[in-house]
Amino acid sequence: xxxxxxVPIFCCWLTLVSAKCYDPFPGFPVPLWQDGSNALSPTFAxxxxxxxxxxxxxxxxxxxxxxxxTSNSETLWSYYHTARRHNKTRPGVTxxxxxxxxxxxxxxxxxxxxxxxxxxxxxxxxLDDPVDKYIPELAAKEYNSLPWHxxxxxxxxxxxxxxxxxxxxxxxxxxxxxxxxxxxxxxxREGLPTCWEYNNYKFCDRDDLLAAVKTRSPIFAPNQKxxxxxxxxxxxxxxxxxxxxxxxxxxxxxxxxxxxxMTLSTMDVPPDDHAVLPLGQWFWDVDQAVRNxxxxxxxxxxxxxxxxxxxxxxxxxLATGVNWMLPASWSNGMENFYGMPWEIFRxxxxxxxxxxxxxxxxxSGGVPSYFSRISIMPEYGLGLTIxxxxxxxxxxxxxxxxxxxxxxxxxxxxxxxxxxVYSGKYISTNSSINxxxxxxxxxxxxxxxxxxxxxxxxxxxxxxxxxxKYADTGPWHAQLMPTLLYKNESTQQGEIWRVVIARERQxxxxxxxxxxxxIEDVDANGYAGFxxxxxxxxxxxxxxxxxxxxxxxxxxxxxDVVTEKTENKMIVQLP
Numbered sequence: 001x002x003x004x005x006x007v008p009i010f011c012c013w014l015t016l017v018s019a020k021c022y023d024p025f026p027g028f029p030v031p032l033w034q035d036g037s038n039a040l041s042p043t044f045a046x047x048x049x050x051x052x053x054x055x056x057x058x059x060x061x062x063x064x065x066x067x068x069x070t071s072n073s074e075t076l077w078s079y080y081h082t083a084r085r086h087n088k089t090r091p092g093v094t095x096x097x098x099x100x101x102x103x104x105x106x107x108x109x110x111x112x113x114x115x116x117x118x119x120x121x122x123x124x125x126x127l128d129d130p131v132d133k134y135i136p137e138l139a140a141k142e143y144n145s146l147p148w149h150x151x152x153x154x155x156x157x158x159x160x161x162x163x164x165x166x167x168x169x170x171x172x173x174x175x176x177x178x179x180x181x182x183x184x185x186x187x188x189r190e191g192l193p194t195c196w197e198y199n200n201y202k203f204c205d206r207d208d209l210l211a212a213v214k215t216r217s218p219i220f221a222p223n224q225k226x227x228x229x230x231x232x233x234x235x236x237x238x239x240x241x242x243x244x245x246x247x248x249x250x251x252x253x254x255x256x257x258x259x260x261x262m263t264l265s266t267m268d269v270p271p272d273d274h275a276v277l278p279l280g281q282w283f284w285d286v287d288q289a290v291r292n293x294x295x296x297x298x299x300x301x302x303x304x305x306x307x308x309x310x311x312x313x314x315x316x317x318l319a320t321g322v323n324w325m326l327p328a329s330w331s332n333g334m335e336n337f338y339g340m341p342w343e344i345f346r347x348x349x350x351x352x353x354x355x356x357x358x359x360x361x362x363x364s365g366g367v368p369s370y371f372s373r374i375s376i377m378p379e380y381g382l383g384l385t386i387x388x389x390x391x392x393x394x395x396x397x398x399x400x401x402x403x404x405x406x407x408x409x410x411x412x413x414x415x416x417x418x419x420x421v422y423s424g425k426y427i428s429t430n431s432s433i434n435x436x437x438x439x440x441x442x443x444x445x446x447x448x449x450x451x452x453x454x455x456x457x458x459x460x461x462x463x464x465x466x467x468x469k470y471a472d473t474g475p476w477h478a479q480l481m482p483t484l485l486y487k488n489e490s491t492q493q494g495e496i497w498r499v500v501i502a503r504e505r506q507x508x509x510x511x512x513x514x515x516x517x518x519i520e521d522v523d524a525n526g527y528a529g530f531x532x533x534x535x536x537x538x539x540x541x542x543x544x545x546x547x548x549x550x551x552x553x554x555x556x557x558x559x560d561v562v563t564e565k566t567e568n569k570m571i572v573q574l575p
Contacts, residue, residue, distance in 0.1 A: 020474070020503040020511075021518035023348075023356040024481045027446045028414050029495065030381040033071035043409035044077045050401055055081045062279040063390025064096045066301035067402060070383045072312040075305050083390060085279050092277030098302035099264055101274045102387040103283065104372045105295045105365030107304075109233045109341045111252055112293040113157045114318070115240045118255060121319040124243045127154035134239040137210050145215055150222045153239060156232040157340045158328035162220035167212040167231045168196035168204050168291070191215075196291070203289035209234050226329040226338040230294040233341070237293030248293055260310055262303040267296045274300065278390040281369035295367060301385050308374055308383030315378070325361050325378055350407055353443040355505070358407055364395075371395040375403060380410045415443045422447055422480075422537070426544050426553035435551045437544070439480070449478040449499055449535075454549045475504040480535060481522060487536055494545075498522045499533040 033039075051067075054060070060083075067079045075098075082096040093100050119125045125134060130149045132138040138148040151161045173179060173187055174197045180186060193212050195204040204212075213235070219227055237248045244251045249267040257265045264274060269285050277284055288296030299307075315324040327337035327344050337344040343362050348355040361376040371392050375384040384403060388394045419441035428435040434456040440448050452459040460478070479502040487494025500522055525532040530548040537544055542555040 020515045021501075021520075022503050022505060023354060024446065024479050024500050024502050025356055026379050026482060026484070027354075027356055028379075028418055029482045029484060030072075030379065031410070031414055031417075033073070033076065033381060036071055037076045039413050040076060040406070040409055043405055047402055047405050048079055050405075051079055051081070051398075054397060054401065060391055060394055061085050063388060063394050064100075064276050064278065065386065065388040065390075065394060065398060066096055066098060066100055066102070066276075067387075067398065068098060068301040068305045068385045069402070069406060070305040070309055070312075070385075072309055072381050072383075074309075075302075076382075078301065080301075083278060087277060087279050087281075090272065090277060092272050092275040096276060099274055099300050100276050101264055101270050101298050101300050102276050102372060102389055103295075103365075103367050103370040104297050104299050104304070104387065105367045105370060106230075107299075107363050107365040107372060107374060108293065108295050108297040110363050110374075111256055111297060112233050112236050112240065112248075113324075113341055114256060115244075115251060116153060116157060116236060117319040117322060117324065119240065119243050120322070125153065125239065127157070127319075127322070128152050131156060131235060131239065134242045135210075135235060138213075143210075143214055145217055146213065147218065147222060152222075153236065154328075154340065155223050156229075156236055159226045159228055159232065159338045159341055160223050160329055161229060161232055162218045162222050162224060162227070163213070163229055163231055164216045164219060165227070165229045165231065167209055167234055168193050168198065169230075171197065174198060201286050203287040205290055206238060209238070209290050226331055230291070233294035234291055237290065240293070249296075252297075256307075260306050262299065262306055265297060265299040265303045265307075267292045267298070270298050276387075276389040278369050281389070283368040283370070295365060299387075301387055304374060304385040304387070305383065308376060308385060311376060312378070312381060312383055325376070350404060351411055351443075352408060354446075356446075360403065366392070373399060375399070377403075377407065377410075380407065380414075382406065382410065411443065415441060418447055421539070425556045427556050429543070429552050429554050433551065435549070435553060437546075437553060445477050445479060445502070445504070447480040447497075449480060452478075452546075454546070454551065459549075475506065476501050477504060478502075493538065493540065495537040495539065497535045497537065498531070499535060 037044075062083050062085050063081075064083045065081050068075055069077045078098055080096045080098070080100070082094065086092070086094065116125070116127065120127050129152060131151050131153060132148040134153075137143065146163055151163070155161050171192070172184065173189065173192070176182055176184075189198070192198055193204065193208060195202045195208050213231060240251055241248050246254070252267070256262070264270075267288070269287070275284060311324070318324055324340065325342070327339050329338050330336070331338050331343075335346050337346070339361065341363065343364060345360045345362060346357045348357045350358050359378060361378060362373055364373040365371070370389055371394070372387045373395060375386075377383070384406070386395060386398050386402070388398065423439050423441045425438045426436060435454050437452040438450040440450045442448065478499050480497045481500050483496045483498060485496045486492050487496060522533070523531060527548040532548045534547040535544060536547060543552050544555070545552045
């Protein structure tokens, strides 16, 4: 044996604590937002005033937008703005609302991926099969410029295939009348596509797509590095058609739009009744055809909130072994990741009193005159839809203004609710046992176990404090982390949390580079087969249970206060 720990009970905790892990995640159960529109109404009023000012900017006089914020059960708030100037001969809708339709462009990729997840769960395909199994032409010798047999459907949906970005656009030969005047060499069009950008946006079909990818070379090896590709999803659309026996638009219409009652979502050009047509636009009527899986859907804010609610409530149950919200690879910097096909942003700069990272699972889309994004905030149980038509810079301003205000307000409300529902002193229900604990709440340190007496023994002094000293962690606290599981899953009773040791940041502390290295480990020690750090809340009886210590304690608080707080719950997962 090369290494033997002198204090065995502490050894398996060292990875977690000696690395100085900060700000456990998640910090709280997913809020239910019962009566959430009222709770957040002051924030919505503040946001609306700022949006009013932004919309009056002359730069955006030709721009319209629709914003919708939803919980996992209902829309909480909406805001709409109609451009002040319209095309006189074809104005489209002149009063924008939640049913107004926009092109949502690359947000369409999420629908293509959802179709794959459905077919994977149905057993009609496997996400880990190579794409040439479902597009047989790609297995032919003339297509061997790309390693198709090494490129799986999962890799493609995760932007990890390494195949080129475009099949039919972003070629500068189409942008300049004389490319030599900008320093490019002479070129001819022989062998180039004869549709889309190369031919006045004439639609492309299956044969055009297969011809376009025939001679392309890889950017990276499969699964080596993520980079954005529209071609991935054009090809995945062919896969969906192969396994369903339906045209792509027919399958999406039946399996998703109709199933979710998305009555204003389509891949056919909608009538002008609900169409948002910004001044100078020309792309509304363009048929994306084989490009529909990568960017062809029209939709409304109301419909997109239905879709976002579905994702919020099903993301970990759509296909066996797939959590649709998790990243598949990192992208640029430390905060950005690719999912399948999500563009995931995590930031520790948004919260005022904590460095706990906040996750935005997003998908953006942009075509000429239309720029949109959906942003799912899974830890808050919220989803934000922003659809714009007009100036391309508007989307970023709206995203910053709305998302930051909403998250900060939601964070404040959550911790107030946590304090009301969980904080306090708990005393053993068995009067012959001297056991008690105290929970306190702070936005900076979360729900914290302040003290714990078990059978007249100070557990902090006997177990956790020596362990923390042995690991040389410096200041720390025992923070509760929800597992989002229940002892009784069918009735969602018995809310399970774990106690984790969280390092406290010190002002002016000279941190080592590797202090940021922290591998999650929330199940380090047990006792007699039970997890030592498991705490179970039985809210209906105001009981907390410590599994390994075989003790139940009742919250000690005035009855009238308890009743009021329970009725106004937002966090508690009561049936």
